[in-house]
Structures are given as structure tokens and as C-alpha cells.
Amino acid sequence: MQITANTAVTLHYHITELSTGKPLDSGHVAYLHGGYDNVFPKVEAALEGQSVGFATTVELDLPDAFGPRDPALARVIDKKDFPPGVKVGGQLQGPGPDGQPQVFHVVKIKGQEVHLDGNHPLAGLALRFACKVTEVRAASTEEIAHRHVHGGHGHHHG
Ligand SMILES: [Zn+2]
Missing domain, CATH: 2.40.10.330 (Thrombin, subunit H)
Structure with a gap:
């Protein structure tokens, strides 16, 4: 299945600091694809039309990442x-x-x-976001209504 609007996408990712290569965060994340602001827009653009097994590395300057520290x-x-x-x-x-x-x-x-x-811990840093697509499926109508993915590596309601 291809990554298009309203698919639920699971990624395995590593975030490093762009200038030093210092590892900052890694793990799995499931997001709703299609401009729901669940992931960095530049990452979403790189994944559009791809499918399971696709791997990419995206460089995120401050405006594309968490912005400057306030x-x-x-x-x-x-x-x-x-x-x-x-x-x-x-x-x-x-x-x-x-x-x-x-x-x-x-x-x-x-x-x-x-x-x-109160800044995001990664504010003020340019980032390198390396990821591999591990799952793509159609999102449920409930997920689309909530604008996020449920279960697994997605959103859990308290
Ligand atoms: Zn929800």
C-alpha cells in the first residue's frame, strides 16, 4: 500500500543533531498522513507515495524542525x-x-x-531525521476524525 492522504504510517526513526551527529531520540511513531501536522511536513513530503521498506534521511533546519529556542x-x-x-x-x-x-x-x-x-527539548537544533517505513494501512474514520492514529505506536486515550 502506498502512503497517501489518510493512511496510517508507522516509522522507525532516529533523530540526530545535524551539525554534530549526536543521537537525540529514536523509536517508533505512527502518524496520520495528509497534512495533519503529526510529523514534520518535510518528512511527510519525502514519504508521499512510498510504501513499507522505504528508508530516507531528511535534514531539518530550525524552521523545519522545532524552531528557535524562545x-x-x-x-x-x-x-x-x-x-x-x-x-x-x-x-x-x-x-x-x-x-x-x-x-x-x-x-x-x-x-x-x-x-x-517551556521550549521543546529539541528547540534550537537543526536535526537529521532518518526513518524507515514499517507499516502502511488505511486509517479508520475515527482516526481521521481525531486527526491522529490509534493503537500500537499511535495515540492512546487516557
Ligand atoms: Zn483519538
Whole structure:
């Protein structure tokens, strides 16, 4: 089956930093093909019309990846303002610069200072996205209505 609009595509992928080749992330992802913004548009364009077994590597400059880091999303907050057990790698939600809820990652704890960053962990990096297509199937009407793939490596509803 070919990858066209409204197919559910499973990829095995490796993301490395473009300039250094440093491995950043790898795994499987299932996405709904056809401009649903489930994966990088440049990756989607490279996969259009392909089928299982197709492998490609796409270079993603900042605008094609997660964009530049926004310094306004970095915060330092006193540790006493947190519930006990705050840890590096943890996440919490708070108001962002525009007042909308924003997920912040705890990136560093230094003495009484908790450093938070609301940027995507891969923001500010140009990326190399290497992937291989492991499954292609027609998406269900429910998946198309939800604009994402269910089950397996796709979206799981809580
Ligand atoms: Zn859903």
C-alpha cells in the first residue's frame, strides 16, 4: 500500500543533531498522513507515495524542525514554591508568556533555584531525521476524525 492522504504510517526513526551527529531520540511513531501536522511536513513530503521498506534521511533546519529556542520560556523559580519531590526531567504546567497553559520541563536544580524551560527539548537544533517505513494501512474514520492514529505506536486515550 502506498502512503497517501489518510493512511496510517508507522516509522522507525532516529533523530540526530545535524551539525554534530549526536543521537537525540529514536523509536517508533505512527502518524496520520495528509497534512495533519503529526510529523514534520518535510518528512511527510519525502514519504508521499512510498510504501513499507522505504528508508530516507531528511535534514531539518530550525524552521523545519522545532524552531528557535524562545528565551521567554526559560524561568528560575524558588524551590520552596514547589511541592516536595521536584526533580530534573519532571514536567509541570503553568501560564506561558501569552497566558495560555504551557508545559515546562525542569532542566536544572541548583541549590534553591529550580530552572524551568517551556521550549521543546529539541528547540534550537537543526536535526537529521532518518526513518524507515514499517507499516502502511488505511486509517479508520475515527482516526481521521481525531486527526491522529490509534493503537500500537499511535495515540492512546487516557
Ligand atoms: Zn483519538
